[in-house]
Amino acid sequence: MKIRLGLVVLMVAAIVAAPRCFAADSSAPRVGLVIGNSKYPDADKPLSQAVSDAREFADELKRAGFDAELAEDLSGDAMRRAFDRLYQRTKPGAAALVFFSGFGIQSGRQSYLIPVDAQIWTEPDVRRDGVALESVLNELNSRGASVKIALVDASRRNPFERRFRSFSAGLAPVIAPSGSLVMYAAALSAVVTDNDSAHSPFVSALREEVRAPGLSAEEAFNRTRTAVTRASRGEQVPWISSSLADDFVFVPGAATADKPTAEKPAAATAPVEAAKPALAPPEAKPPQAAEAKPASSGGDDDKLVLALASDPTVKSLTAQIADKPSDGNAYYRRGQVYASKGAYRTAIKDFDEAIRLNGKDVEAYNNRCWARTVIGELEPALADCDQALLLRPNFVDALDSRGLLHLKSGRDKAAIADFDAALKVNPRLTSSLYGRGLARKRIGLTSEGEIDLTTAKKLDPNIGKEFAGYGVK
Incomplete structure (x- = not known):
């Protein structure tokens, strides 16, 4: 199964219906891994800010009570060992944070963090040598982390892209497990250039905001986005995706009101055009084939689609589709988001479009098989899985x-x-x-x-x- 989820409909419904509250994060274990990779042999020169940013942010995390490991210029083996140590330190209920500054590449609809010794000449090399951000978040989730935070400053023009026939700049949207907060230093598929200052505008703003007592991480990141956007005059706009159910606070205390808060997107009053009302998933039933039934229609899924209309990833992908209706990758990624939130039939429609635009999209076939299986459409699901395995044994x-x-x-x-x-x-x-x-x-x-x-x-x-x-x- 490409997408992993449990009782997401109940969880999302609870998030929509319930007021947000502060998690008891001050007593929960806090672990972090901060990586600054600057010395890439394939680059013309070392990245000027990656290591200094990592050092500064590691200090901030330690002041906020994190058991934070700082690592610099890691090879592939060293990066994997560092992540393994983070996984070992992540206990049930913990808050786990990853910060990475260096080169990142999107490939196969995922974002990869690149070690300094990566030998990348083709896209399969990216998956071999890079570390997939989604895999990191899923592993932290499997270790029981209740809060998973990823901060990625890797939206740089990297030295490997000229080797690919087909290349997508910047980073891809991430499909993260529930309880995750992800922030990129720049918008999806966008790239920025390091300036000559000691620290990047992204980390300079972020460092100030996480110090504010009582300020939730989500609000701190929103303020960071506002500060970076203003400082760059709109040329660099950080991207945020959140599925936190409770507010996580870096520094406990009374919330400060000395800065204007960033405006949050207003709740959607209607679903986006491409995201028509879907149907609710089936009730859990014994797994006999005769009892597998399609989901019945209802208002619950309508609420999911309405809520997702203002999701940053959905909004970004919907805008990409509106700008370029032939973008099968955007349909596929949006379908992943809908499926991960329980809007299975809407997801299937997006996978339909991805397959119509590219009849050899093996991942779209697989995900449509999975979504159809979940809602009980077993015969067409089997045809999809068989086709995926025919395309990629x-x-x-x-x-x-x-x-x-x-x-x-x-x-x-x-x-x-x-x-x-x-x-x-x-x-x-x-x-x-x-x-x-x-x-x-x-x-x-x-x-x-x-x-x-x-x-x-x-x-x-x-x-x-x-x-x-x-x-x-």
């Missing part, structure tokens, strides 16, 4: 999606075969471990099934709730 995400489909259909042996194949590619794929465990128990392999379920729950304590949200128990 042994595609681990499609194997995982088809395994879920077989599980919902009651074809347990077929599900085990697909999950086995997925786990050969990625032995730590939690959803395949859990799905195989359920299937094994159904066919009488109780002890083997329990081992799979226990292993999956250790990797992701919420995996059971996720499958229950799919209608599989």
Whole structure:
């Protein structure tokens, strides 16, 4: 499955309906990793601000009570070890923060953080040598972090792009788990140039705002965006995406009112044109094929689509589509956002468009298979998964999606075969471990099934709730 979510409809509905409150973050563990990469051999010269910005921001985090590790000019192996140490320090309920300044590349609809020794000549090299931001956030989530924050100052014109035939500048929107707050130093797909000052305008503004007592992280980031936009006269506009349910505060205390707060987007009064009302996901039911039914229509999904109309990622992607209706990538990314929030039928419509524009979009086929499986449209879902695997044999995400489909259909042996194949590619794929465990128990392999379920729950304590949200128990 390309997109991972549990009872997202209930969570999003709660976020929409409930007033925001301050989380008890002052007592929760706080861990951070701050990376400044400046000395890239492929660049004409070292980045002038990456290391100094990282040092300054690491100091700010330590003053705010974070157990923050500072790392500079990391190779690929060193970056992976640094992230592994962060994961080990992340305990259930913790607030985990990642700051990265250096070069970043978007490839395959994801943003990758690039180590200094990366050998990048083709786009597959990006996925081999880079660290995917979405993977970092998902791993922090699986470790139980209640708040996940990513600050990325990597919207630079990098030295690798001239080697690609097809290249998208800047960074891509991130599909982050619930409880995440992500901020880029510049707008999606935009690039900025370092100036000659000791620190970037982004970190200079951010450092000031996170010091304010009682100011929520989301408001601090909004103020940072306003300050950077004004300082650059609109040439650099940071991008923010938030799915926090509670306000996280860097410095506890009474909120200050000495600065005007950045205006937040007004609630949408109607869905955007391309995001027509979708249908609610099915209730969790036993996984027999005869009981798999399409979701019934209702007002809950209408509310989701209305709420998402003002989501920064949805707004940005909708604007891209309006400007260029042939942009299949924008349809695909927006479909991911809708699906991750539970607006499955609206997501399927976007995947439809992505596939219409590019009949070989293997990831769109896989995600449409997954979304159709969740709402019980099993026959067309199977055709989508089969097509994805025809286009890309042994595609681990499609194997995982088809395994879920077989599980919902009651074809347990077929599900085990697909999950086995997925786990050969990625032995730590939690959803395949859990799905195989359920299937094994159904066919009488109780002890083997329990081992799979226990292993999956250790990797992701919420995996059971996720499958229950799919209608599989």
